């Protein structure tokens with residue numbers, strides 16, 4: 420990574436103007452903030468633009484503008500085939516497409532073409548690694564560090580990007596190049612890593628709320644049950660409040676935290692959860708140690724969620740300014756967007772109930788039409804899957820209207836992935852068959868399809884899911900939900 424990062428840094432340094440083009444999710448916004456901060460520190464003139472996706476019209480517009488150098492972050496790899504003619508550097512972790520080499524430049528001219536190459540990409544896939552060893556923000560960080568080793572303090576924002584892209588989820592800790600970034604952050608005195616309960620809301624949620632909202636893992640009888648969570652903590656002798664302040668998980672003393680973790684493990688085992696599920700309680704958590712205790716920017720996962728809310732509601736600049744250090748107006752605005760997002764999710768659950776969840780033989784689905792935004796329908800699908808009224812042994816597909824067609828989001832459990840389900844493949848094939856496009860991950864995938872093709876899409880998806888899932892062998896923990 421370092422050699423390419425160095426080359427990109429030199430390209431950037433030599434350019435009179437750099438246009439940063441980045442994605443509007445947490446990874447893209449944090450990556451844009453890192454790049455911009457590093458360029459500012461180096462005195463390099465630049466602009467930052469956020470895009471929902473990098474498609475042909477965006478590329479055409481960039482070519483038309485003729486900026487001396489474009490820096491793509493968290494995107495670009497998937498458009499390698501269309502970037503010919505642009506001067507660009509790319510820091511991305513998505514799978515690259517093939518470069519398109521003009522026909523006249525074949526064979527003996529190929530070497531010449533390559534030596535004239537105007538596109539330089541830093542991407543873990545080019546070094547034989549997968550998407551999860553570094554995020555777009557992490558790749559941008561590598562360039563920032565190459566520009567100036569003093570930029571190691573930006574590692575904290577890069578870790579927010581990695582966690583925002585759930586790169587710590589599968590193994591309950593970050594891996595690959597992310598660990599080098601983490602170490603840089605620890606050395607620079609901006610990051611801490613600790614083994615802890617990995618539920619969401621360690622800093623800002625009352626401890627009982629953190630338990631109540633637990634979904635990974637789902638804790639039988641506690642998840643979704645406020646009274647039971649309060650009783651659980653009280654029985655362990657944990658004070659829920661100090662004066663008027665609800666104590667968060669981070670407010671608890673080490674002894675209290677240990678007691679709660681031990682009790683949670685025993686609780687889950689007694690209720691038939693398998694060891695795989697119980698293990699998911701614990702993992703590595705990341706703290707931005709210079710941020711005030713109890714603040715929404717102290718825990719990397721909470722920080723990432725805050726930034727994501729900004730992107731989802733079309734205010735990426737707000738999140739970007741928080742990442743650049745604004746703890747006044749932009750933070751207040753970001754928190755307002757996050758609160759709005761939570762209210763929106765509550766309303767979305769009502770919209771799902773109104774739409775109704777329909778079952779086919781291997782999948783279930785709902786069609787939200789224009790009642791849920793396309794940027795939120797994926798979370799609505801996850802939440803619906805965790806509710807009582809959805810079947811736990813089928814993936815869920817959610818449809819919503821988008822500006823460019825019908826957005827489809829699909830979600831499933833780890834148990835079904837372990838039995839062979841691959842939603843990325845389902846999305847790709849089923850959407851392709853109806854004239855759309857899609858992809859993603861095994862357990863979470865998305866697509867956009869032409870309006871009216873939903874029935875055909877569902878029919879193909881249902882058949883594919885049925886063929887993918889191996890006959891049920893009773894797995895560890897599968898009945899725990």
Ligand SMILES: [Mn+2]
Nearest residue numbers: 446493555584
């Ligand atoms: Mn990313």
